[in-house]
Amino acid sequence: MRGTDERTGALFSYVDLEVRVPAGHPLRAIRSLVNEVLAAMAGDLSALYSGLGRPSIAPEKLLRAMLLQAFHSIRSERQLMERLEFDLLFRWFVGLGIVDAVWDHSTFSKNRDRLLAGDVAARFLSAVLAERRVKRLLSSDHISVDGTLIQAWASTKSFRPIEEPGEGSGPDEPPPGGRNAEADFRGEKRSNATHASTTDPDAKLYRKGPGIEAKLAFLGHALMENRSGVIVDACLTKVGGHAERVAALAMIEPHADRPRPITLGADRGYDAANFVNELRSMNVRPRVAQNLTRRLGSSVIDGRTARHPGYAASQRVRKRIEEGFGWMKAVAGLHRPKLRGVDRVGWAFTFAAAAYNLVRLPKLLAAPA
Numbered sequence: 002m003r004g005t006d007e008r009t010g011a012l013f014s015y016v017d018l019e020v021r022v023p024a025g026h027p028l029r030a031i032r033s034l035v036n037e038v039l040a041a042m043a044g045d046l047s048a049l050y051s052g053l054g055r056p057s058i059a060p061e062k063l064l065r066a067m068l069l070q071a072f073h074s075i076r077s078e079r080q081l082m083e084r085l086e087f088d089l090l091f092r093w094f095v096g097l098g099i100v101d102a103v104w105d106h107s108t109f110s111k112n113r114d115r116l117l118a119g120d121v122a123a124r125f126l127s128a129v130l131a132e133r134r135v136k137r138l139l140s141s142d143h144i145s146v147d148g149t150l151i152q153a154w155a156s157t158k159s160f161r162p163i164e165e166p167g168e169g170s171g172p173d174e175p176p177p178g179g180r181n182a183e184a185d186f187r188g189e190k191r192s193n194a195t196h197a198s199t200t201d202p203d204a205k206l207y208r209k210g211p212g213i214e215a216k217l218a219f220l221g222h223a224l225m226e227n228r229s230g231v232i233v234d235a236c237l238t239k240v241g242g243h244a245e246r247v248a249a250l251a252m253i254e255p256h257a258d259r260p261r262p263i264t265l266g267a268d269r270g271y272d273a274a275n276f277v278n279e280l281r282s283m284n285v286r287p288r289v290a291q292n293l294t295r296r297l298g299s300s301v302i303d304g305r306t307a308r309h310p311g312y313a314a315s316q317r318v319r320k321r322i323e324e325g326f327g328w329m330k331a332v333a334g335l336h337r338p339k340l341r342g343v344d345r346v347g348w349a350f351t352f353a354a355a356a357y358n359l360v361r362l363p364k365l366l367a368a369p370a
Contacts, residue, residue, distance in 0.1 A: 030363035145319035153204035237347035266315035
């Protein structure tokens with residue numbers, strides 16, 4: 002018998018969001034883990050708020066919503082609020098009821114700025130790694146480090162000569178029609194010493210390699226535990242010739258304070274005498290790829306180290322960190338984040354690293370030991 006294509010309204014409707022979400026949905030395991038992490042961070046989150054005034058959006062709901070934004074590649078807060086309006090899965094994950102009103106996107110952004118001002122992203126990443134089930138997966142014996150280019154939101158048209166105090170004739174008049182002014186940089190010599198971005202002074206001009214276009218960018222750095230491929234530390238700095246090696250030393254130092262030596266795998270960009278010597282002084286065994294192309298065989302890593310079986314294993318495993326960088330850029334929106342300033346972009350980079358760990362942890366926890 003053919004059914005009728007009619008919609009019958011009901012006077013009462015009882016919808017249990019917990020029942021609507023399938024038992025095997027991947028977000029169930031992630032939400033359980035996130036709730037335990039947020040419960041451990043309750044004291045740190047409460048310290049960001051005053052005891053007086055009108056109640057704001059709960060920071061737990063803010064962080065869960067931001068995780069959904071990273072998981073589902075949602076490009077803006079406005080679009081995120083639209084999804085929360087009609088998507089029952091999103092409401093269940095964030096903690097909103099079926100009849101709860103969704104926040105205005107400007108209210109959400111204003112409350113999010115409070116978390117950006119605090120060091121919440123780094124604490125969230127540390128809390129995820131300190132969770133009892135996750136801690137069993139980690140080992141501090143073998144670690145890898147790498148860096149990646151994070152393109153700044155500032156336009157190259159904003160990269161203009163630095164004017165001395167008192168110079169200049171004031172701001173340029175905007176062109177008609179709301180368009181950016183035309184700019185031709187052909188033949189003009191531009192560098193970070195003489196030019197700066199007018200919209201994001203922290204962004205610097207950087208070229209990833211010879212023959213590649215220079216862009217306004219930052220450098221993101223991450224440490225990865227080799228056994229599980231989990232990112233154990235992340236930070237973001239301004240670009241510079243030694244920025245990757247300086248950040249690597251700062252991140253590895255807390256893990257190196259132990260009598261038993263650990264190993265650190267890295268690509269050939271870290272093959273520098275100062276960096277390798279600093280690692281050895283911290284009781285860290287450098288397993289850095291030998292740079293034999295530009296130095297004509299003058300690598301700091303000698304043949305005795307390169308012949309060790311563990312050296313080949315570290316060089317093979319360290320490339321997995323690129324999977325994390327790829328996910329953070331392609332899925333979590335870090336290819337060109339819509340934020341300005343090294344602090345705000347660094348917050349987003351660290352939070353995206355925590356989101357990447359949460360995506361991978363359910364399978365790692367379900368795998369046999």
